[in-house]
Amino acid sequence: MSPRHFSLLGRASLRTAREFAAAAAQVLRYWRLPEARVLMLELAVAEMGSNVVRHGYGGAEGGPMALELDWDGRGLRIALRDEGAPFDPDAVPAAVEPDPSAPATWPEGGMGLSLIRAAGRLSYRTGADGNEQSLQVEEPLA
Secondary structure, three states: OOOEEEEEEEEOOHHHHHHHHHHHHHHHHHOOOOHHHHHHHHHHHHHHHHHHHHHHOOOOOOOEEEEEEEEEOOEEEEEEEEOOOOOOHHHOOOOOOOOOOOHHHOOOOOOHHHHHHHHOEEEEEEEOOEEEEEEEEOOOOO
């Protein structure tokens, strides 16, 4: 199979983050990824976009945000680019695992990075051209 590519451009908002996640899910279904993988990656894209809006743009709407999906012989790469303030996910301490039997330990937030990392290998870079969160997923071409 030949490599595949998909990209979207938008203005950062929580709505755009949800739209990017839904679009990514549709493309991944079209590319015939297993449904369980699609659902996990859809959630990861939504969380990545939410981080851009909340941390990169301080909750404000309107800055540029771009989604790219690339699938080749090395696996699937999902990248989200923005021009907001740098937000390095590696600088955020790992979340404490909640106890499923103790609701008091369940966090109200802060689990997004754990969800993203459960989907693949997360990397981050920032530079003069902006920021990029990238999720690398080992998924052979169908």
